Amino acid sequence: KNEVEQSPQNLTAQEGEFITINCSYSVGISALHWLQQHPGGGIVSLFMLSSGKKKHGRLIATINIQEKHSSLHITASHPRDSAVYICAVLSYNTDKLIFGTGTRLQVFP
Amino acid sequence: DSGVTQTPKHLITATGQRVTLRCSPRSGDLSVYWYQQSLDQGLQFLIQYYNGEERAKGNILERFSAQQFPDLHSELNLSSLELGDSALYFCASSGWYTDTQYFGPGTRLTVL
Numbered sequence: 001k002n003e004v005e006q007s008p009q010n011l012t013a014q015e016g017e018f019i020t021i022n023c024s025y026s027v028g029i030s031a032l033h034w035l036q037q038h039p040g041g042g043i044v045s046l047f048m049l050s051s052g053k054k055k056h057g058r059l060i061a062t063i064n065i066q067e068k069h070s071s072l073h074i075t076a077s078h079p080r081d082s083a084v085y086i087c088a089v090l091s092y093n094t095d096k097l098i099f100g101t102g103t104r105l106q107v108f109p
Numbered sequence: 110d111s112g113v114t115q116t117p118k119h120l121i122t123a124t125g126q127r128v129t130l131r132c133s134p135r136s137g138d139l140s141v142y143w144y145q146q147s148l149d150q151g152l153q154f155l156i157q158y159y160n161g162e163e164r165a166k167g168n169i170l171e172r173f174s175a176q177q178f179p180d181l182h183s184e185l186n187l188s189s190l191e192l193g194d195s196a197l198y199f200c201a202s203s204g205w206y207t208d209t210q211y212f213g214p215g216t217r218l219t220v221l
Contacts, residue, residue: 033210041197041217043215044212045211048209095165096157097154099154101151
C-alpha cells in the first residue's frame with residue numbers, strides 16, 4: 001500500500017463544475033503540499049498546509065490531521081485547470097517528500 | 110516562473126553514457142532538492158542539499174551522485190545510464206524559513 005493515496009486517479013468535468021480531489025496518507029507528517037503539473041511537465045506548488053484550510057482564488061485546500069486526509073477543491077472549474085494534481089507529504093520522521101500518484105483532471109468547455 | 114532554472118531542457122544520450130544536469134536555485138534559497146519522474150514510478154525524491162551539505166537521501170541509485178557548490182547551484186550526475194533512467198528530472202529549492210518548494214522546469218532525459 002502506498003503511503004500517499006489519491007482519488008480519483010482520473011477526473012473529467014464540464015466547465016463551471018465544482019471539483020474535489022482527495023489525498024490520504026499513512027505516515028506522520030509535518031506538512032502537506034498540493035502541486036499542479038501542466039501537460040508541458042512544469043510543476044507549480046499550489047499550497048503547503050499543516051492544519052486547517054487555505055484559499056487562493058478558486059482553489060481551496062483543507063487538511064484533517066487526525067484523519068490523515070486532505071482535499072483540494074476547485075470552484076467554477078475552467079479548461080485551463082486541466083492538469084495533474086499531486087499530493088505530497090513531508091514525512092515527520094525522514095524530512096522527505098513522499099508523493100501521491102496524481103489525479104489527472106480534464107475540464108471540457 | 111519559479112526562479113529555479115535547470116539546464117539542459119532536453120538530453121538524449123545512449124546507454125552506458127554519463128550526463129550532468131544542472132540546477133540554479135532561487136536567489137537566497139539554501140536548499141536544493143532533486144526529483145525523478147518516470148512513467149511507471151511517478152515522482153520520487155532523490156536527494157537534498159542544504160548550503161553545500163547533503164541533508165537527506167531518497168531513492169537515489171549508486172550510479173547517481175549530486176553536489177551543491179559554494180554559489181549554491183547544484184549538479185546531478187548520472188552515469189552508466191540505462192534505458193530505465195529515461196525520465197524527467199526536477200530540481201526544487203526552498204529557503205530556510207519555509208517548507209514550500211519551488212520547482213524548476215525539469216530536464217527530460219532520454220536514454221536510447
